[in-house]
Amino acid sequence: MSAVAGGSPDPSVRTSRVVRCQARVLRRRSLTHDTVELVLGRLPGSPPLLGRAGQFAVLTAPGLDRPRAYSFARDPAQEAPGEHTFVIRLVPGGAMSGWLAGGDRIGEIVELAGPLGRFGLDDHAGAMIFVAGGSGMSVTRALLQAAVRRQVPRDAVVLHGARTAADLYAGAELAQLAAGWHPGARCAVAEVLSDEPDDSAWAGPRGLVTDYLRDVVLASDDVDVADASAWLCGPAPMIAAADTVLRAAGVAPSRIHRDLFEDASSPAPVIDNRRCVLCDECLLVRPVDGCIVESSGFEVAVDGGVAGPCALVPGATSGLYYNSLVIDPERCIRCSACINACPHGAIDPGYPRRTETLRQPA
Incomplete structure (x- = not known):
């Protein structure tokens, strides 16, 4: 060093x-x-x-x-x-x-x-189902571009859900990508509007994009759900609804890939130090300084509870002395990089908020 x-x-x-x-x-x-x-x-x-x-x-x-x-x-x-x-x-x-x-x-x-992040195309051979909501079309577009570049020989269905026609922005590019799809496979695209005025000139499908997925795409014989993969990108309610529809239709949960939108209003992940083995994988992918605090222990409050972590000082204290990791919810940007990196399932927003440590303070 x-x-x-x-x-x-x-x-x-x-x-x-x-x-x-x-x-x-x-x-x-x-x-x-x-x-x-x-x-x-x-x-x-x-x-x-x-x-x-x-x-x-x-x-x-x-x-x-x-x-x-x-x-x-x-x-x-x-x-x-x-x-x-x-x-x-x-x-x-x-x-x-x-x-x-x-x-x-x-x-x-x-x-x-x-x-x-680990979100991306998989290597299976079955049909591909893409469901995007709002600006979730941006990452979906990137995936489709990669599939066309690689000339993936798989049938695909691409659904973009939006409120009105004024909220759509990728229609022309989606048509170009479908036209450039592998010649031995099909790529069908549908834009679905949930709140388009009844008197507008919109001639495409209306309603919730997840209803269209259930009632049109999965109700047809065009998609073999037993071997299909799905990519869900957009708001959490849409992703949850699409996930439910896909599972009910028979798509394997392990083949449903989810890219959630998270912000400061979402709960920050918590490190359960009973599961954590201090492998440092989460530290190697943290994109924000201070989002994960390396701690040598916890201060004890007057009532005997945990008052806060004793944070190490980078450059002044050896990392060999820390025995606990704590996520600072004020610094955390909810990117899920630490969750994806942890090989032991020790990080999750659903874990109890009370801080635990490997060595409890005396």
Whole structure:
């Protein structure tokens, strides 16, 4: 380990599987009234993010306390060298939304950390079912681009659910991807609107996209559900409903891949230190400093309970002395990188919130 003046360890030295790079905002495009596309270009000298379709990166913008995680909106293998595209939904009161509303941001410098996540295409041979809601179409588009690039010889059904026609933004690209599909397989695309005015010119299907999945796609003989795989991308209620429909139809739970939208309102994951073996896998993928606290123990409150972790000081205290890991819900961005990385099932938002440690304080 390198050292700073005086012989102390250098706290800037990291051992990590996460690449952090500086990037410039190159282009911005409005896709709908509340959705924008940002194209970022890696600065010379910054390490590359060698991601794949389905993965995500964490974006930190100037002046924002909390970074945000966004999926790669295009197949990274087909992006221009050093470029990364993200689709961002503008949420009233959202920190990233406020930053974007403050100017066009072209030329500004941001930080990217990644690539992260295990979401992606599988290697099975059965039919592929894609169900996207809202801006979940961005990661779905990246997966479809990768499938076309690889010329995957599998039938596919692509469903995009939105409220109105004004919320759709990928129809033309979906048609192009379907036209470029493997010649020995089929790719069918349907955009389904749940709240389109009755008197509009919309001639496509209406209703909930999950109802269309159940009543049209799975009710036909076109999809062999026994050997099918599914990819669900979008809001949690839509994903839960689609998951229920697919399981009821006979799709194996292990073949249903879910890419949930999470934000600060979602519960932060909890590390159960009765299961944790301190393998450090979660530390190697943390995209935000301080989201996981390395602790040598816990302070004892007046009533005898746990008052808080005794955090180690990076660069001053050896990591060999920590015996517990704690997720700080204020620093956690709900990206699920730690959950995916843990090989022992020790991290989950459903675990009890009370902190446990391997060595309880006396």
